[in-house]
Amino acid sequence: MKRVFLAALLALTGTPAAAQAVHTAQGDVSGITLNSGVEAWLGIPFAAPPVGDLRWRPPQPAAPWQGVHPATQFAPSCMQPLRDHGIAYYVGDDPVAEDCLYLNVWARKGARADARLPVIVYVYGGSFVAGSARKPLYVGDRLAAKGAIVVGFNYRLGALGFLAHPDLTAESPAHASGNYGVLDQIAALQWVHDNIAAFGGDPARVTIMGQSAGAISLALLQASPAAKPLFQRIIALSGSPYLSAGTGRSQTLASGEAAGTAFQQKLGAPDLTALRRIPADRIVAAQGPLAMPIVDGLAVPRDPAEVYAAEAQADVPILLGTVRDEALSPLAAVSTLADYRAALAKSFGDRADAVAAQYPARSDAEVPTAARALAHDIGFSTMMRSWARMQATHGKAPVYAYWFDRRHPYSAGVRFTDLDPATTGVNHTDDVPYWLGTFESLNGPRRTRDWSPADRALGDRMQAAILAFAATGDPNSPALGISWPRYDTRSERMAGFGDTVRALSWPDRDRMDKLAALGIPDPRTAKDKKK
Numbered sequence: 001m002k003r004v005f006l007a008a009l010l011a012l013t014g015t016p017a018a019a020q021a022v023h024t025a026q027g028d029v030s031g032i033t034l035n036s037g038v039e040a041w042l043g044i045p046f047a048a049p050p051v052g053d054l055r056w057r058p059p060q061p062a063a064p065w066q067g068v069h070p071a072t073q074f075a076p077s078c079m080q081p082l083r084d085h086g087i088a089y090y091v092g093d094d095p096v097a098e099d100c101l102y103l104n105v106w107a108r109k110g111a112r113a114d115a116r117l118p119v120i121v122y123v124y125g126g127s128f129v130a131g132s133a134r135k136p137l138y139v140g141d142r143l144a145a146k147g148a149i150v151v152g153f154n155y156r157l158g159a160l161g162f163l164a165h166p167d168l169t170a171e172s173p174a175h176a177s178g179n180y181g182v183l184d185q186i187a188a189l190q191w192v193h194d195n196i197a198a199f200g201g202d203p204a205r206v207t208i209m210g211q212s213a214g215a216i217s218l219a220l221l222q223a224s225p226a227a228k229p230l231f232q233r234i235i236a237l238s239g240s241p242y243l244s245a246g247t248g249r250s251q252t253l254a255s256g257e258a259a260g261t262a263f264q265q266k267l268g269a270p271d272l273t274a275l276r277r278i279p280a281d282r283i284v285a286a287q288g289p290l291a292m293p294i295v296d297g298l299a300v301p302r303d304p305a306e307v308y309a310a311e312a313q314a315d316v317p318i319l320l321g322t323v324r325d326e327a328l329s330p331l332a333a334v335s336t337l338a339d340y341r342a343a344l345a346k347s348f349g350d351r352a353d354a355v356a357a358q359y360p361a362r363s364d365a366e367v368p369t370a371a372r373a374l375a376h377d378i379g380f381s382t383m384m385r386s387w388a389r390m391q392a393t394h395g396k397a398p399v400y401a402y403w404f405d406r407r408h409p410y411s412a413g414v415r416f417t418d419l420d421p422a423t424t425g426v427n428h429t430d431d432v433p434y435w436l437g438t439f440e441s442l443n444g445p446r447r448t449r450d451w452s453p454a455d456r457a458l459g460d461r462m463q464a465a466i467l468a469f470a471a472t473g474d475p476n477s478p479a480l481g482i483s484w485p486r487y488d489t490r491s492e493r494m495a496g497f498g499d500t501v502r503a504l505s506w507p508d509r510d511r512m513d514k515l516a517a518l519g520i521p522d523p524r525t526a527k528d529k530k531k
Contacts (some may be wrong), residue, residue: 019109024195027065032072034111038141041105041199043075047184048189049099050156055276056168056180058298059101059187075102075258078157079131079280086417088448091136091441098160098280103153103177103188104133106144111200118470119201121151121192121231122436123185125212125239125351125429128291129158136444142437146463148470149201151192157369159263159287160280164256176298178256181291182220183299189221189230207233207470209457211432215239215320218389220293223304233473235466236320238428241304242386244516245393248305254502256294263287307324308390315395317473319466321402321494322384324507325425327375340367351518358511374427377512378520380428385506389485399487400475401494403507404431406458409450416448427499434459434497435466454499462497 019031019039031377032040038443047059054060074501076097083090111117115273124131124138131137133152140150155161166477193203203476206233210218215236221227222234252293262433267286269275295303307313340361342353361370391399410421433439437459439451464479475484475495484494485503492506 010449012109021068022113024071024196025064025191026062028068029071030068031105032504036141036145037109038144038260039107039109039111040141041071042073043102043331044071044105045075045101046103046153047101047187049102049182050160051098053276055160056163056165056177058180059181063100067081072405074104074134075395076100077134077153078154079160079284080126080130080132080424081284083130085419085445088416088419088427089137089442090444090445094132100154100156101184102133103151104140105190105196105199106119106140106150107201108147111149113197113200113281115200116198116202116205117147117149118205118207118467118468119149119196119203120153120207120209120235120470121153121189122150123155123208123210123214125210127289128162128181128213128293129287129289131213132213136441137438138436139431139441140436140440143463143467147469148467149196149199151188151196153185153188155181155188155526158182158291159283162256162291162293163260163263164253164296165260165264166257167170168260169253169257169406170257171272175252176296178253178260179296179299180530182217182224183219186224186227186230186299186448187219189227193230204232205471206231206468207235209235209237209435209466210238210239211429212239216241216293218306220300222314222316223299223302223312224299226299228300230315231314233470234318234320235469236316236384236387237431238322238326238384240320240383240387242383242390243429244382245386245389246305246309247386248303250300250303251292251294253294253296256296257423261520275351280467302345305390308394311394313391314397315397317397317400317469318387318391319400319402319469319475320384320387321404322376322380323426323428323431324403324405325372325376325414326380326428327372327418328379329375329427331371332375334371336364337361337367340462343371348520350407351520354518355520358514360470373508377508377515381506381508381512385492385509385512388492389489390489392489398473400469400484401487401492401506403494403496403504404434404498405498406434406455409455410453411450413446413448414446414448431462431497434462437463458497458501461501465495 017033017463019033021028021030045062077094078100161181168177216239218236219240293340359374360372388399452523468477469475484495496502496504
C-alpha cells in the first residue's frame with residue numbers, strides 16, 4: 001500500500017529537478033522543478049519548532065540559517081490520529097511530528113519578484129484534529145500552472161493546537177490560551193506577507209482559501225485584528241462559525257480552560273511542566289475527537305458575529321458556498337421512518353411536527369432525501385448563508401456564493417467504510433478536487449473515481465473563477481461561461497456547479513426561513529447543547 005501511494009504522489013508532483021534559490025528573510029531556499037513546469041519549495045520553516053518549552057506557546061520566529069536551505073521535500077504533518085484506510089477521502093498516511101510548522105510554495109516556472117502574481121494561501125480542514133499541507137488533495141501545482149502563487153502550511157491540531165488552561169493563561173503576557181493553531185495561521189500569513197514577493201507573488205493580493213475547519217479558520221482570521229492586514233480576499237468552502245445571521249457559536253476562554261483542566265487530570269500531570277514533558281503521541285491518544293478555537297482575547301478577541309455587528313471585520317471580497325448533501329447532524333444518517341420521527345423528536349422537541357411538515361417523509365424510501373435535506377439546511381447551508389448575509393449587511397465588499405451538486409463518478413465495485421457509493425449523495429469535500437484540480441489524488445492508494453472529461457472541464461471552469469477572484473476580487477471570467485451574480489439578501493443569487501454551470505437563487509431558502517422562524521438555525525444536536 002505504501003509503495004502504491006508513493007508512486008501516486010510522484011505522479012502528482014513529477015520527478016523533481018533543481019529550481020533556483022530564492023531569498024527569504026530567514027535565508028536562501030532552493031526548490032524543485034516539477035514535470036509540469038511548476039516550481040515548488042517544500043518544507044520551508046515559518047516558525048520555530050513548537051516543542052519542549054515552546055509547546056502551548058504562540059509561534060516564535062524561525063531561526064535564520066547560513067547557506068541555502070534545501071526546500072525539496074514535504075515536512076511532516078502535525079501530530080494527529082491515523083485515519084481509517086477505508087474512508088472515501090483516504091489519500092495515504094503521512095509522517096507526523098510535533099516539529100511541524102513548515103509551508104510549501106508553488107509558482108509557475110520563471111515567476112520572480114517583478115511578476116506580482118495573485119497569491120492563494122490554502123488552509124486545510126479536518127475538524128481541527130487532522131489535516132496537512134502535504135496531502136495530495138491540497139497540493140497547489142495545478143493552480144500555480146494557471147497563474148497564481150499557491151501556499152500551503154501546517155498548523156497545530158487537537159490538544160497540541162487548541163488546549164486552553166488556567167495556568168497557560170496566567171503565564172501568557174496577553175492573558176490568553178487555547179488558539180495556538182490559529183496563531184500558527186497568522187504567523188504563516190505574516191511569512192507570506194514578508195516573503196512572497198521573492199517568489200513572484202503580490203503581497204497586496206493575498207487570498208486565503210479553506211474548506212471545513214479551514215473555512216471556519218478564515219472567519220476567525222477575518223475577525224482577528226492581527227490577521228486583517230495580511231489578506232485581501234476570502235474563499236470559504238463549507239465551514240463557518242455562524243449559527244444564523246448575527247449569531248455565533250464560539251466557546252469562551254472559561255469553557256476552554258475548564259476542558260483543559262479536565263484534560264490535565266485525565267493525563268495525571270501535576271502541572272504545566274509535567275504536561276510539556278508528556279510525549280506528543282500520548283497527548284494525541286488521550287484527546288477527544290473534536291477541537292475548536294475559542295474566544296481567547298488574543299487571536300480571536302471577540303466572537304466573530306460580534307465583530308460583524310460592530311462592522312469591525314476585515315471588509316474584503318468573499319466567495320463562499322456549500323455542497324448539496326453535506327451535513328453535521330446525525331439526522332443525515334437515519335434510514336427508516338421510525339428512526340426519522342424519533343430523531344426529530346429528540347432534536348426539536350415540541351417543534352418536531354412543524355419541522356416534519358417542511359421536510360416530509362411518508363415511507364422509509366423517502367426518509368434519506370428528507371433527512372439529508374434537513375441536516376444540510378440546519379448545518380452547512382445555514383452557516384454559509386449566514387456569513388453571506390452578514391457580509392452583505394455589514395460590509396461594503398462583495399460576496400459571491402456558490403452551490404455544488406455534482407456527484408463523484410465512483411469506480412465500479414469500490415467500497416468505503418463511511419459511505420455507500422451506490423446511494424450516497426454529493427458530500428462534504430466533494431468540491432475540493434474541482435477547485436484545486438487534484439482529481440488524481442483520490443486514485444493514489446487505490447482507484448476510487450473514474451473522472452471524466454466533463455469532470456475536468458467543470459474543474460477548469462471553477463479554477464478559472466477562483467483565479468479571477470484572486471486577481472481582482474470578482475470571479476467572473478470568459479472561461480467561467482456564465483455571469484456569476486453578486487449575492488444580495490433580496491434575491492440571493494449565486495452560481496451553481498454540477499452537471500451544468502448556471503445562476504440560481506439559494507436553494508430552499510424559503511424552507512430555511514421557516515425553520516429560522518421556529519428558532520431552529522442551530523446545527524448542534526440536543527445532546528451537544530447540554531454540554
